[in-house]
Amino acid sequence: MIDFELTDEQKQLKETCRRFAEKEIKPVAAGFDAIVDPRESFPLELIGKGCELGFHTLLVPEAYGGMGGGLVDFSIMMEELAVGDAGVAFSYAATCAISRMIAANGTPEQCERWLAPFCADKSGEFALGFGGTEPSGGTEIFYPEGDPRFGTKTTAVKKNGSYVINGSKQFTTNAGQAKLYGCLARTDKDAPNFTSNSIFFLPSDTPGFSIGKIEDKMGHRASSNGALVFDNVELSPDDLLGEEGKGVEILLQTYHANGVGMGSLALGIARAAYEMAVEYAKERNIWGQPIIRYQAIGNKLVDMKMAIETGRLLIQRIAWASDQGKHGDDVNPSMAKVYASEVARKVTVDAMQVLGGYGYMKDYPAEKLVRDAMVTPIYDGANEVLRYFMSLEL
Ligand SMILES: Cc1cc2nc3c(=O)[nH]c(=O)nc-3n(C[C@H](O)[C@H](O)[C@H](O)COP(=O)(O)OP(=O)(O)OC[C@H]3O[C@@H](n4cnc5c(N)ncnc54)[C@H](O)[C@@H]3O)c2cc1C
Known part of the structure; x- marks a missing residue:
C-alpha cells in the first residue's frame, strides 16, 4: 500500500525547520548574501543555533549522539532550510552527508573519535568538509576506465607505516570552517583510478594541511567554499576510512x-x-x-x-x-x-x-x-x- 503521510516525528521535524527558516534564517539571509568578502560571509552564530536543534547530527546514529534520522527526514529538513537560504542549508547538507559516510564506513573507534565530539558540539564550529574535486576537474576524479594517467591527482604514499598526502582540492564546502576534513587520494597511482582511491579524514590543525583560496561565488554566499592544500601531510592507517582502494566506491554510495x-x-x-x-x-x-x-x-x-x-x-x-x-x-x-x-x-x-x-x-x-x-x-x-x-x- 502506498502511504504519502509523514510520521508524527517527520511532521514535527518539518515544523521545526520551517519555523527556523522563517524566524532565524530569512531575516538575515539578504544581509549575509550582500557581504562582499567571502571570508566573512559564513553565518557561524546562525549555524550554531541550528546545531542546538541537532540539524548537523540528523543522519548520525543515536549510538554516537546523533538524531538517527533517515533520508526522508533529510529531504524534509533540506527543503525547509533552503526555503530560508540556500547557503545556510548547503553547509548542513555537506556536514550531514559526510557524517553519514563516516557512520556507514568507519570503525567503532573512528566513529567514536570523529562523530562523538562532532555531535556534542552545539556551537556550529565543528562542521565537516570533504575534498574530492581537484583543480584538474570534479569529473576527473570519477574517471571510470583503466588508464592510470587519468583520475585523482592527489597522492597518498605509504612511508614508514604512515600515509604521506600531497596535492590540492578545489571548491570544498565548509572550507576554512570545518574542524574535520575528508579527502580522496590515490594510494596507487599506477593502478586504474576507480580501484586506487582511498578516503582519509584529518583534523584541520594537522601539520602540512592548510586552506587555500576561499571562492567568491555568484550565489550560496552564506556558505564557504575553498581549496584544501596537502603538503606532506602525514596520516596514520587509523585515519583511512574503509578499505584502501575503495574510496570512489564509498563516495558513490x-x-x-x-x-x-x-x-x-x-x-x-x-x-x-x-x-x-x-x-x-x-x-x-x-x-x-x-x-x-x-x-x-x-x-x-x-x-x-x-x-x-x-x-x-x-x-x-x-x-x-x-x-x-x-x-x-x-x-x-x-x-x-x-x-x-x-x-x-x-x-x-x-x-x-x-x-x-x-x-x-x-x-x-x-x-x-x-x-x-x-x-x-x-x-x-x-x-x-x-x-x-x-x-x-x-
Ligand atoms: C558551490 C560549490 C560547492 C562544491 N562543493 C564541493 C565539495 O564540498 N567537495 C567536492 O569534492 N567538490 C565540490 N564541488 C565541486 C563540484 O562537485 C564540481 O564543480 C563538479 O563535480 C564539476 O566539476 P568541475 O567544476 O571541475 O567541472 P568539470 O569536471 O571540469 O566539467 C566541466 C564541464 O564539462 C562537462 N563534462 C566533463 N566531463 C564530461 C563527460 N565525461 N561527459 C559529459 N560532460 C562532461 C561537465 O558536465 C561540465 O559541464 C563544489 C562546487 C561548487 C560550485
Missing part, C-alpha cells in the same frame, strides 16, 4: 544522501521563488486586476507548482527506498538531484519574470534565488556527468 539532500535543497530554492511569485501576482494590479488572473501568469505559476510537487515525489520515493534498504531499486538516486536542480533553475527564472522589472532589482529576493539556483546543476556532480553514469545503467 554517498550519492543516495547527496542526491536526496541536494535535490531537496534545490527544491527549497524553487519553492521560495514560487511562493514569492504567487504572493506578488495576487497583489500586482495591471489594467484593474491582479496579474494572477491573466492566463499567461496563472499558468506559469501552476507549472512551477507542478514541477516542485513532481520533484518532491521523486526525491521522497528515492529517499524512502534507501531508508528501507531497497538498493536494487531501478531509480538512480542521482535523478533526484538532476531533476530538482533543473526545476530550480527554471522556476526561479520564471518567478523573476512574474515580478517583471522588480524581479531584476535587489529589493526582492527573486534575483538572489536565481543566483542560488544556478549552481545546483553544477555541484555535487555536473548533471551532464550524472546523466552519463545513469545512461550506462540503461
Whole structure:
C-alpha cells in the first residue's frame, strides 16, 4: 500500500525547520548574501543555533549522539532550510552527508573519535568538509576506465607505516570552517583510478594541511567554499576510512544522501521563488486586476507548482527506498538531484519574470534565488556527468 503521510516525528521535524527558516534564517539571509568578502560571509552564530536543534547530527546514529534520522527526514529538513537560504542549508547538507559516510564506513573507534565530539558540539564550529574535486576537474576524479594517467591527482604514499598526502582540492564546502576534513587520494597511482582511491579524514590543525583560496561565488554566499592544500601531510592507517582502494566506491554510495539532500535543497530554492511569485501576482494590479488572473501568469505559476510537487515525489520515493534498504531499486538516486536542480533553475527564472522589472532589482529576493539556483546543476556532480553514469545503467 502506498502511504504519502509523514510520521508524527517527520511532521514535527518539518515544523521545526520551517519555523527556523522563517524566524532565524530569512531575516538575515539578504544581509549575509550582500557581504562582499567571502571570508566573512559564513553565518557561524546562525549555524550554531541550528546545531542546538541537532540539524548537523540528523543522519548520525543515536549510538554516537546523533538524531538517527533517515533520508526522508533529510529531504524534509533540506527543503525547509533552503526555503530560508540556500547557503545556510548547503553547509548542513555537506556536514550531514559526510557524517553519514563516516557512520556507514568507519570503525567503532573512528566513529567514536570523529562523530562523538562532532555531535556534542552545539556551537556550529565543528562542521565537516570533504575534498574530492581537484583543480584538474570534479569529473576527473570519477574517471571510470583503466588508464592510470587519468583520475585523482592527489597522492597518498605509504612511508614508514604512515600515509604521506600531497596535492590540492578545489571548491570544498565548509572550507576554512570545518574542524574535520575528508579527502580522496590515490594510494596507487599506477593502478586504474576507480580501484586506487582511498578516503582519509584529518583534523584541520594537522601539520602540512592548510586552506587555500576561499571562492567568491555568484550565489550560496552564506556558505564557504575553498581549496584544501596537502603538503606532506602525514596520516596514520587509523585515519583511512574503509578499505584502501575503495574510496570512489564509498563516495558513490554517498550519492543516495547527496542526491536526496541536494535535490531537496534545490527544491527549497524553487519553492521560495514560487511562493514569492504567487504572493506578488495576487497583489500586482495591471489594467484593474491582479496579474494572477491573466492566463499567461496563472499558468506559469501552476507549472512551477507542478514541477516542485513532481520533484518532491521523486526525491521522497528515492529517499524512502534507501531508508528501507531497497538498493536494487531501478531509480538512480542521482535523478533526484538532476531533476530538482533543473526545476530550480527554471522556476526561479520564471518567478523573476512574474515580478517583471522588480524581479531584476535587489529589493526582492527573486534575483538572489536565481543566483542560488544556478549552481545546483553544477555541484555535487555536473548533471551532464550524472546523466552519463545513469545512461550506462540503461
Ligand atoms: C558551490 C560549490 C560547492 C562544491 N562543493 C564541493 C565539495 O564540498 N567537495 C567536492 O569534492 N567538490 C565540490 N564541488 C565541486 C563540484 O562537485 C564540481 O564543480 C563538479 O563535480 C564539476 O566539476 P568541475 O567544476 O571541475 O567541472 P568539470 O569536471 O571540469 O566539467 C566541466 C564541464 O564539462 C562537462 N563534462 C566533463 N566531463 C564530461 C563527460 N565525461 N561527459 C559529459 N560532460 C562532461 C561537465 O558536465 C561540465 O559541464 C563544489 C562546487 C561548487 C560550485
